Structures are given as structure tokens and as C-alpha cells.
Amino acid sequence: MKTKNKKTLCALLLVAVGIFSYSLWLPLRPVDIIAVHHRGHGSSAVLVKNFPFTDKGKMSWWLKNKDVLKDKHKIPSPASDGSFVVVFWDFGDGYKETDGYDNLCFNDMKPPMNCIEKNSLLMVRNSENTGSYFVLDSGTYRMNNKGDIVKNKSD
Template sequence: MTAKSKKTFYVLLLVALGIFGYCFWLPLRPIDIVAVHHREYGFSSILVRNFPFTDKDKIGWWLKNKDMLKGKYDIPKPEKDGSFTITFWLFGEGYKENDGYDRLCFNDIPPPLNCIDKDAVFSVSNSKNLGTIFTTYDGKYQLQKNGDIVKFTDEFEFK
């Protein structure tokens, strides 16, 4: 091995170790709950940073932390029939002014900086008919009575 090829090898090894370390660190970052906003009819929004990437990790985080969310933030706030929806939004660049188009604005804080860009990463809903449903980018999942989590499949096939 020449000196130049050794140098190239060590640089590539260092880059690979850096990438590996970063990928290992990403899922271990603590999830930061920035704010919680309650709306009417059992709807709540939780603004987060560093939310898990995979569907499994998002659902697992909810199952592990739902009691903490109830105790600390009074989430969920179900309706009389037990239904609720909680949406987790990436906080991104923080609160912004209403652009008149597609920002989510909260009535419980005064304008002008009371809106966020709509970047939902996860939602949890509960209803009498369906039970607990988790919604992610990749699909919907239902919590079964036995504790299993089953992914919804398309109910209708067109022929």
C-alpha cells in the first residue's frame, strides 16, 4: 500500500465512522416537547423537535410516554364519548406570522407570531368504533385489544 492509498483509506474510514456515529446518535436524541395547544372537540397539537423517524419508534414513543403526557400536559383531553385526536407537529423554525395560506395558527397565543408551518409527523386518535389509531407518513395502524399493532390495508380493491 502506498502512502497516498493509506491516507485515502484512513480518510474514508474516518468519514465512515463519522456517518456511523451520526446514524447511531440520531435515534438517541431526546424528544423536545416545545409546546402543547388544546383546541375544541378533543383536538390537541404538540409541537416537537427531534421526533423519531420510523413508524415503530413513533408508536413506541407514544406508548411509553402517554402517561407522562397526561400527567404533565393533560393530553389527551377526550370528549364525553372518549374520542380525541393528538397531532405531533415539527416545530421547525418556530412560531411565524400567518401567511394567509397554509400555516396552522393557534388561538391560545396572541398574534402575530402564533402560527407554524404544517409539518405533521404523527397523530394518535381514539374513537368508540375504531379504538386507538396511529397515523404516520407511511400509513395507519390500529392498536388491538390484545396490545398488537396492526397496519391498515386498503379496504377497497377496484377491478
């Protein structure tokens, strides 16, 4: 084999190993909870970085961490009827000034740096009538009585 071919093969192998290693590391990154904003009436906004990519990963992360979130961050914070909504938002580039149009701004912070871009990652809802369900870009998933998560057929 020529030297040029060996160098090319070596470079390609190195790139492949790098990509493979990165793809193994990516899902193992810990989720960073940047802030929690309690919005009243059982609603909370959680700003995160490094949230899982897949729908299954997001729902599994919630189920695995909901007790820690309750103890450490007081979420969910149910309304008087027991219902709650927790929305996980991508913190992205951090807090910014409102664009006057489509940013999500938090009243529990002083302006101007009290808004984020709207990029919801996961919504967890629970009520007595509907039970627990997850809202994601790809659809709505409900938790049945057996604890199985099933995608709504209408989505």
C-alpha cells in the same frame, strides 16, 4: 502501500466512523416537546423537535410516553364522550407569521407569531367506536384487542 493511499484510506475510515456514530446517536436523541395547544373537543396539537423518524419509532414513542404526557401536559384531553385526537407537529423553524394560506395557527396565542408550517408527524386518535389508531404519512395503523399494532390493509 504508498503514503497517499494510506492517507486516503485513513480519511475514508474516519468519515465512515463519523457516519456510523451519527447514525447510532440519531435515534437516541430525546424528543423535545416545545408546546402543547389544547384545541377543544378532545383535540390537542403538540409541537416537537427530534421526533423519531420511523413509523414504528413514532408509535412506540407514544405508547412509551403517553402516561408522562398525560401527567405533565394533560394530553390526551378527551372530549365528553371519551374520544380524543392528538397531533404531533414538527416545530421546524419555530413560530412565524401566517402566510395567509397553509400555515397552522393557534388561537391561544396572540398574532402575528402564532403559526407553524404544517408538517404533521403523527396523529393518535381514539374513540369508543373505532378504538385507538395512528395516522401517519405511510398509512393508518390500528391497535387490536391484544395490543398489537396492525396496518390497515386499505392503505
